[in-house]
Amino acid sequence: MSERAERLAAAARERDLDLLLVSGEPNVRWLTGFTGSSAVAVLRVAADAPGGVFVTDFRYVTQASEQVPPLWDRRQATQELLGAGLGEHFPVWDGPGLPRVGFDDARVTVAELERVRDAIGDRAELVPAAGLVERLRELKDSGEVSRIREAAHLADHALTEVLGRGLVGRTEAQIGLDLEVTIRRHGAEAISFPPIIASGAHGALPHAVPRATVIEPGVLVTIDWGAQLDGYCSDCTRTFAAGAEPGPEERAIYDLVLEAQQAALAAVRPGPLGREIDAVARDIITAAGHGEHFGHGLGHGVGLEIHEGPRISRLGETALAPQMTVTVEPGVYIPGLCGVRIEDLVVVTETGADVLNTLPTALQVVD
Ligand code: ZN
Ligand code: ZN
Numbered sequence: 001m002s003e004r005a006e007r008l009a010a011a012a013r014e015r016d017l018d019l020l021l022v023s024g025e026p027n028v029r030w031l032t033g034f035t036g037s038s039a040v041a042v043l044r045v046a047a048d049a050p051g052g053v054f055v056t057d058f059r060y061v062t063q064a065s066e067q068v069p070p071l072w073d074r075r076q077a078t079q080e081l082l083g084a085g086l087g088e089h090f091p092v093w094d095g096p097g098l099p100r101v102g103f104d105d106a107r108v109t110v111a112e113l114e115r116v117r118d119a120i121g122d123r124a125e126l127v128p129a130a131g132l133v134e135r136l137r138e139l140k141d142s143g144e145v146s147r148i149r150e151a152a153h154l155a156d157h158a159l160t161e162v163l164g165r166g167l168v169g170r171t172e173a174q175i176g177l178d179l180e181v182t183i184r185r186h187g188a189e190a191i192s193f194p195p196i197i198a199s200g201a202h203g204a205l206p207h208a209v210p211r212a213t214v215i216e217p218g219v220l221v222t223i224d225w226g227a228q229l230d231g232y233c234s235d236c237t238r239t240f241a242a243g244a245e246p247g248p249e250e251r252a253i254y255d256l257v258l259e260a261q262q263a264a265l266a267a268v269r270p271g272p273l274g275r276e277i278d279a280v281a282r283d284i285i286t287a288a289g290h291g292e293h294f295g296h297g298l299g300h301g302v303g304l305e306i307h308e309g310p311r312i313s314r315l316g317e318t319a320l321a322p323q324m325t326v327t328v329e330p331g332v333y334i335p336g337l338c339g340v341r342i343e344d345l346v347v348v349t350e351t352g353a354d355v356l357n358t359l360p361t362a363l364q365v366v367d
Pocket of ligand 1: 236
């Protein structure tokens with residue numbers, strides 16, 4: 001953890017910060033190892049004094065003493081954490097002037113910021129500094145990659161078991177519940193998001209909620225699911241043919257999405273920007289006349305959060321680098337007919353990409 005604190009302090013120094021308020025569960029967890037839901041860390045940015053103050057509330061004192069290393073001065077607040085509680089434990093500053101204190105303007109609410117101002121406004125100059133932790137979190141260490149890989153394998157095994165019980169004749173909601181329970185039974189601590197099970201024309205809704213609708217033979221069924229293991233998420237999508245080969249129009253859409261997905265996967269390596277990888281898939285889909293039916297980005301980072309940096313979309317300005325874990329998930333959605341999405345989770349390697357999912361991408365007919 002101290003290595004992470006040092007890298008974060010270095011990033012904060014580049015912004016001329018003296019202290020950095022780290023709030024938000026995934027960021028606090030990444031930095032300190034604390035897995036509870038209520039804590040704020042105040043990182044000292046000076047190169048000669050890494051670490052800082054870790055503030056939690058009564059409910060988590062024991063947990064913090066077990067999880068958070070002594071690099072952090074662990075304190076218990078008696079009042080609201082992002083507010084008077086922070087004021088109780090804000091580090092004494094003996095430098096010239098007020099310390100420049102970065103806060104996470106992407107996560108701290110307007111109300112919390114008001115309370116923080118009331119608590120420490122006369123002792124600190126508050127500076128918006130969102131994204132510092134997130135940028136470091138984009139690069140996973142080998143332990144993080146192993147957990148994500150394990151979560152992906154677990155999710156694959158769970159879906160394989162569920163498919164063995166069949167798709168045709170069950171409702172989307174039944175499949176979704178079966179999948180959730182099976183993921184947990186295989187050892188995941190949670191699902192990484194509520195699974196999407198979308199059959200037939202409903203597949204044209206990229207984030208469809210499973211319905212009490214029976215899956216009919218001959219339709220396509222899109223399943224997007226993931227497992228969470230030790231805090232880390234997996235994310236995968238496959239589109240199946242229920243009971244029989246689909247019609248020629250659906251088959252053509254499937255082949256197009258698969259071609260785009262394989263081309264984009266082959267383009268993943270250190271160097272290209274997220275938007276350049278997005279363009280590889282988007283150009284293929286657009287050339288086939290379906291550009292308007294691919295309305296979302298190609299992919300996203302995955303880690304402690306199911307959606308995190310870097311963006312692999314038209315807005316992706318981050319260059320891919322080894323140890324990033326990202327998805328590649330083009331989709332084509334034809335209103336009133338069907339939707340197809342194929343998603344793999346990969347880790348960027350020195351020379352390309354290592355796909356963490358094990359399920360085939362060729363169209364499978366599932367009874
Ligand atoms: Zn997904
Ligand atoms: Zn995804």
